[in-house]
Amino acid sequence: MELKYKRVLLKLSGEALAGDKKTGLDFDVIMPICKTVQRCAEAGIEVGIVVGGGNFWRGRSSGAMDRTRADHIGMLATAMNALALADALEGLGVETRVQTALTMASVAEPYIRGRAVRHLEKGRVVIFGCGTGNPFFSTDTAAALRAAEIEADILMKATMVDGVYDKDPHKFADAKKYDTLTFTDVVTKQLGVMDATAAALCRDNKTTMLVFDLSRPDNIYDACMGEQVGTLVVPS
Numbered sequence: 001m002e003l004k005y006k007r008v009l010l011k012l013s014g015e016a017l018a019g020d021k022k023t024g025l026d027f028d029v030i031m032p033i034c035k036t037v038q039r040c041a042e043a044g045i046e047v048g049i050v051v052g053g054g055n056f057w058r059g060r061s062s063g064a065m066d067r068t069r070a071d072h073i074g075m076l077a078t079a080m081n082a083l084a085l086a087d088a089l090e091g092l093g094v095e096t097r098v099q100t101a102l103t104m105a106s107v108a109e110p111y112i113r114g115r116a117v118r119h120l121e122k123g124r125v126v127i128f129g130c131g132t133g134n135p136f137f138s139t140d141t142a143a144a145l146r147a148a149e150i151e152a153d154i155l156m157k158a159t160m161v162d163g164v165y166d167k168d169p170h171k172f173a174d175a176k177k178y179d180t181l182t183f184t185d186v187v188t189k190q191l192g193v194m195d196a197t198a199a200a201l202c203r204d205n206k207t208t209m210l211v212f213d214l215s216r217p218d219n220i221y222d223a224c225m226g227e228q229v230g231t232l233v234v235p236s
Contacts, residue, residue, distance in 0.1 A: 004226040007046040009152040010037070011143035014081055016158055016214050018055035025055065025084050025213035034088040036217040037125060041094055045224050046120040048150055049127045050143040051085060053077025071135035075102055078139060082129035083107060083143060095124045101133030101142070113149050120150065140198040148205040154222065155207055157194065158214035164193055181233045183209075193233065202235065209233040 002027040012033070019026030056077035059070040073109050079100055086096045096118045109115065111128060120128045131142040140157075146154040161169055162177070165188070168177040178185075183203035186193050193199070193211055202209055212230030213221045223229040 002226075003043070003045060003192060003224055005045065005153040005224045007048075007150065007152050007222060008040075008220075009048045009050065009119075009143060009147035009150065010048060010220065011155065011157045012051045012081075012085075013138065013139075013158065013216070014020045014052040014054035014056060014077065016160070017051070017081055017084070023055055025081075025086065029090050030085065033080055033214070033217045034092055034094070035087065036087060036220050037217075038092045038094050039221050041123060041125060043224070044123075045221075046123070047125045048116070048120060048146060048152065049082075049085065049125065050131075050139055050146055051078055051081045051127065051129065052139040052191040053081060053212070056080060068135040071131075072102075074128040075133070078131060079104065079129040085127050089125055095122075096127065097124050098127045100130060101128070116148045117150055127179040138195050138198060140194040141201060143199040144194075144198040144205075144207060147207050148201065152207070154223075155202065155209040157209055157211050159219075160213065160215065162213040164191055164211050164233070166191070173206065178231050179228075182233060182236055183233060184236070186233060192214060202233070209234065 017030055019029035053074045057062055057074050059074045065143045082098045087097050089096045099111040100108045101111050103110050114128050128146050131139050137158050164178045165175040167175045183199040186199045187196050
């Protein structure tokens with residue numbers, strides 16, 4: 001079967017890795033995600049992953065702490081998640097590389113675009129940790145940036161709902177799901193899919209994004225195979 005998307009950038013939140021525990025790592029949740037990534041890799045899909053760190057640290061809950069320092073702690077949290085994902089994937093026999101935007105040579109490669117692309121071309125899953133390496137930028141922005149840099153065919157943003165709605169479907173029974181949106185819609189309608197910086201970066205670099213439900217990890221594979229999944233967000 002012909003692939004619809006050959007190279008994808010998957011954005012996972014830290015909270016998604018915690019499952020019902022809400023904090024830390026839940027490998028009962030992580031392993032099904034990794035098995036789907038394994039399935040994608042075996043089908044010839046090149047997979048990059050940007051992971052958040054909210055299961056260990058959220059900068060906005062750090063009280064009076066200096067924002068820059070709080071964000072640096074958050075970057076370290078994403079590195080822990082990246083290493084955990086790498087370990088789970090390697091346990092499945094998937095060749096994996098972790099690259100971080102902050103230098104930590106003892107545990108990961110530094111992020112180098114050309115090296116990351118070469119790993120992808122060789123069929124390795126590349127996990128990007130530490131966000132952009134800069135404070136004041138979210139991991140959604142890091143995902144938008146990495147997707148543009150590696151020239152991903154699509155940015156896949158995993159959520160806990162099956163797409164983008166005009167309001168919270170968990171609170172409003174009449175919430176309307178969108179099949180297709182633009183990034184301008186995301187910002188002007190304040191849909192909360194991602195922050196404005198990330199949305200603008202996707203729009204300006206003509207990156208297409210798919211928002212899908214991670215509770216069914218096979219959605220990742222199905223979307224790459226051309227099945228209609230979630231909500232597609234297009235540059236214009």
